[in-house]
Amino acid sequence: MAVKLAIHGGPRTIEVGRIQPWPPIDDTDRQFVLKSLESHRPSFGPNCEALQEEFATWNGNRFAIATNSGTAALHMGVAACGCGAGDEVIVPAYSWSSSVTCVLHHNAIPIFVDIDWETMNLDVDRIEEAITPRTKAILVVHLHGLVAPMDKILAIAEKHGLKVIEDACQAHGARYKGKKAGTWGHCAAFSCNHNKLMCAGDGGLFVTDDPAIHAQAQMLWSFGETRTPVQDRDYHAYALGWMYRMNDLTAAFGRAQLAKLQSYLDQIQENVAVLQEGLKGVSHLILPTVPDYCQHNWYNYVLRFDMQSLGHEEHPRAFRDRIVRALGAEGIPTSAWQQFILPAMTVFQARNAYGRGCPWECRSSSQADYSPDLFPVSQKHCETHTCLVMALRPPNGTDIARLLAQGIRKVMENVAQLED
Numbered sequence: 001m002a003v004k005l006a007i008h009g010g011p012r013t014i015e016v017g018r019i020q021p022w023p024p025i026d027d028t029d030r031q032f033v034l035k036s037l038e039s040h041r042p043s044f045g046p047n048c049e050a051l052q053e054e055f056a057t058w059n060g061n062r063f064a065i066a067t068n069s070g071t072a073a074l075h076m077g078v079a080a081c082g083c084g085a086g087d088e089v090i091v092p093a094y095s096w097s098s099s100v101t102c103v104l105h106h107n108a109i110p111i112f113v114d115i116d117w118e119t120m121n122l123d124v125d126r127i128e129e130a131i132t133p134r135t136k137a138i139l140v141v142h143l144h145g146l147v148a149p150m151d152k153i154l155a156i157a158e159k160h161g162l163k164v165i166e167d168a169c170q171a172h173g174a175r176y177k178g179k180k181a182g183t184w185g186h187c188a189a190f191s192c193n194h195n196k197l198m199c200a201g202d203g204g205l206f207v208t209d210d211p212a213i214h215a216q217a218q219m220l221w222s223f224g225e226t227r228t229p230v231q232d233r234d235y236h237a238y239a240l241g242w243m244y245r246m247n248d249l250t251a252a253f254g255r256a257q258l259a260k261l262q263s264y265l266d267q268i269q270e271n272v273a274v275l276q277e278g279l280k281g282v283s284h285l286i287l288p289t290v291p292d293y294c295q296h297n298w299y300n301y302v303l304r305f306d307m308q309s310l311g312h313e314e315h316p317r318a319f320r321d322r323i324v325r326a327l328g329a330e331g332i333p334t335s336a337w338q339q340f341i342l343p344a345m346t347v348f349q350a351r352n353a354y355g356r357g358c359p360w361e362c363r364s365s366s367q368a369d370y371s372p373d374l375f376p377v378s379q380k381h382c383e384t385h386t387c388l389v390m391a392l393r394p395p396n397g398t399d400i401a402r403l404l405a406q407g408i409r410k411v412m413e414n415v416a417q418l419e420d
Contacts, residue, residue, distance in 0.1 A: 014331030070191025278405025
């Protein structure tokens with residue numbers, strides 16, 4: 001029997017205020033931050049040093065550097081892996097813009113590869129066809145918290161003498177074949193902004209096991225100097241550098257949240273299990289694929305709509321947006337996480353990041369082709385998905401997950417009400 005959707009005046013599935021905000025804040029957070037504030041060392045201080053050690057231990061890395069963003073950590077990886085003017089870096093055609101603009105930040109050139117439909121990660125089978133004599137590295141994104149097939153990627157990289165940079169900004173605690181994100185490649189970047197599962201308000205972490213890569217990244221991180229802020233600095237710039245350091249207040253909040261991160265991850269797994277059970281058999285809905293050898297951290301829970309069965313293959317984006325509005329009216333907070341594939345963004349179409357055609361023409365002309373129609377899987381995903389982000393996280397529990405499933409099922413079972 002048809003049920004009137006909330007967008008048309010029917011009852012709302014989840015009442016206003018029922019879903020609690022992220023992240024949970026308790027006395028642990030207050031004590032860490034207040035102690036930092038009262039220490040009168042608000043710049044790079046003892047909490048920054050402690051966070052570096054604690055995160056490296058938690059994730060299983062030899063070195064960690066606390067940064068002011070995940071984007072900064074990515075740029076550090078590009079630089080530390082020796083990518084410079086005219087070098088090419090293989091990147092996915094669908095991700096957050098920082099996954100690719102970090103390549104431009106060091107005057108290198110991104111070469112896009114389409115994604116795999118099932119996992120939404122870089123299509124491993126298309127990497128080698130993108131490799132040229134100029135290729136220096138593969139920057140692989142663990143999108144939405146699902147680790148890409150790193151053993152296959154590393155095998156390709158070894159065959160061609162390439163470095164592998166992991167964009168693990170969304171992948172805290174996610175595993176591939178039992179091994180954590182950020183422990184596979186030559187280096188990795190994590191983000192700690194408000195959206196992330198390890199939230200520090202902002203900031204990020206660069207990790208590696210390689211002392212030489214660590215030293216190069218650290219130099220970029222602190223003004224091109226060879227000595228860190230906690231050492232006897234000579235304030236001499238030995239190379240081009242930025243100011244990418246984290247501050248102590250941010251690190252204090254990050255330490256408090258890191259102490260609770262595993263409990264968050266465990267609760268999210270419980271919530272997702274309940275949601276997935278509640279969504280079984282829902283028509284026109286494509287649920288996430290998780291290979292048996294992966295442990296997803298569910299940073300984003302991605303819903304995709306079968307536009308062929310819905311009869312909207314020709315203009316999928318417009319009908320997807322109708323579904324998203326209907327979900328929102330039911331109290332289900334979803335959004336299209338990224339609405340443009342990366343090659344279609346103006347910064348790449350214009351090929352003029354630094355002016356006068358740089359970096360594409362700084363040293364020699366690049367033949368990189370950024371035609372959006374070369375990346376059909378990325379485009380299809382972009383136009384047919386929406387994401388559940390924070391509603392599946394603590395302090396929300398399985399009761400909220402059941403309501404989310406009910407609301408999604410309600411919309412999809414009455415989707416005909418959204419037709420013109």
